[in-house]
Amino acid sequence: MILARVFSNIYKEDGIILIDAKGQKYICGNPKKDKPIILKLLKENLSWKLVLNPEIEFPEAYMRNEIALENASLKNFLMELVKNLGRKEISSASYVSKKIYQIYRFLSNFNLPGKARKNVEHHYDIGGNKGEKLYDIFLDTKHRQYSCAYWKEDTKTLEEAQQNKLDHIIKKLDLKNGMKVLDVGCGWGGLAFEIARKTGCEVLGISLSKNQIKYATKKTKEVNLDNQVKFEFLDYRNVTGKFDRVVSVGAFEHFGRKFYKTFFKKINDILTEDGKFLLHTIGVVDKPSPPNEFINKYIFPGGVCPSFSQIIKPIEKTGLIVSDTETLIRHYDKTLESWLERFLAKRNEVKDLFDEKFVKMWEFYFASCAAAFRYKDLAVFQLQIVKNFNSAKRTRDYIYS
16 A cells, blocks of 8 residues: 555654555554554545645544544654654655645735735634633633743743743843833733733734734723723734834734735834834744645635745845844744643533534644644744844843843
């Protein structure tokens, strides 16, 4: 079977036992003698599909109950597979499929304002009130952060790690009391509230998620910050006024490559002359590549993870200056594992909110992304950007003091 040959070429460490729909058994690599990982194909003619386009066919087969695993969770199976695969494609056929998809995405992906709103609504406003209950299930309880946490050596909980992330970003922003701050893609307001509480700044948070703006606006009164923090349902392209600091955490991935220059030009226009901008985004550490087809179809339509070069080029064209960069390598895999653990602990609640197919879809989302961050090509880039040299610090002591 062709899939067995492909797996045998992939597994350099350990291995699996592959069983087709007729019960034929194939040994791929060197499976453990005690409780080896077993992958069962429950539908005939599935092998070729998994070889030709694994990015979409494997998760869809998992969602349709056409494959089954024994002696391993989905996360553990994917971790071992991606660990052995590394940055390579599963097969030459899958490489061709990915290139075709890359061309299709380039020609079709235009995140104009209307499309951008629909893309955000698909994920962040999912199921209306049901979506709000979903995010309560797996996000941290204090700040409701839906982006990469910051895990120090002694960090024990997701709540601590997300607090670390907020503290790290606030220090990089180098805030002073009374400054005006814009939070682009503010989520449920966690960063905006923390900035206001710790620095005395005025914060405007913007998002294209109606649920997020409703939640955050309500909370401003609950935490007595309605005189300092405001939230608006607003596209970044329509922002006016001047800001001393701008921050964007986990939103850049949704803007679309064709609009990177538009975004950085807007940042240049709204920043004061001595202003600073902090960008926190997922990116690929390899050469530019198309988005994952499964993630793009089911989880984040219109989303893309840029390479570092794709971020830098439009910054240079707008005259902005990158004054500090940091690549967070071993943080998002642990964050995703924490979300997955909480999600699966309440999978019955999620199933009641949606259905079993949704549970498997999101399980695959968390598990596959965790594997990609740990063993493939995903990381988080933090860039501090200024308009002139005088705004930049000489050293990084102010971040770690």
